[in-house]
Amino acid sequence: MDKAKPEGPDQLAEALARTPRGSGRRLRGAVAHYLGSAIVSGQIAPGAKLTGEIANSEALNVSRSAYREAVQVLTAKGLVASKPKDGTRVMPRSNWNLLDPLVLTWAFTGEPDPGFVRDLFELRALVEPGIARLAAERRSKEDLAAMKAALAAMRQHTLATEAGRTADREFHEALLRAAGNEVLMSLAASIGSAVNLTTQYKQRARALPRDPIPDHARVYDAVAAGDGDGAAAAMQALVDLAHRDTREVMDQTPG
Secondary structure: OEEEEEOOHHHHHHHHHHOOOOOOOOHHHHHHHHHHHHHHHHOOOOOEEOOOHHHHHHHHOOOHHHHHHHHHHHHHHEEEEEEEEEEEEOOOOHHOOOOOHHHHHHHHOOOHHHHHHHHHHHHHHHHHHHHHHHHHHHOOOOHHHHHHHHHHHHHHOOOOOOOHHHHHHHHHHHHHHHHHHHHHHHHHHHHHHHHHHHHHOOOOOOOOOOOOOHHHHHHHHHOEEEEEHHHHHHHHHHHHHHHHHHHHHHHHHOO
16 A cells, blocks of 8 residues: 555554653654654555645544644654655655664664664774774773673672663763774664664563673673773673574564
8 A cells, every 4th residue: 555544542542551761651752662663663664655744633532733843753763755746755764863762762672673783883892892993992991980880780780671771872872982083982772772672672572681781791791901902802791692682582483
């Protein structure tokens, strides 16, 4: 079919419940979350034309302004585009800002695409060992203190908790700051989201396959020692093991 139509307010209510806490659960955020998840999951395919603003707002039982603002969010992330007389269509996947934290969140709302997960870990494997090497060469006392505090919080709370996963994200952000590269810092939100979402995903049905905190400790020890090669190798191992754990969970997920 040419047009893609939302299924109704029940699905939107579920999206509202899943909307990340930081959004304040605003209606616009819930509508964007619902539509974005449907697009990224393939429920609404590239090239599909969304039904009109009036029809969709009525189907979702939201105001036209809330729906319009949600579409603007999707447009800003490259998921859709509107043209006069043609309406709003879903753009090809190549147009999407796949590293945007919200797009990453939508990708993991349901069962993530295995190819996308692989690509995400390949990116991490290419980038993060280099970041760790730079951090070992450039870290300051403040950087080490931030990493050490995050590591301690991860141990205290475990990655089964939101507090532990927040500390995990803070560890990676502190590592990025220690690398002292302004351009790489622009990846902080994307890497943090990827780390957090894959960790959550691995725990949906059961506990984490193994404790990844010692892997982080080895990265910290090498950075603290100023060992660039060791830091890069430790981070490579961390990413590879995280990818292996994620693949195991995906292989065991009915689908």
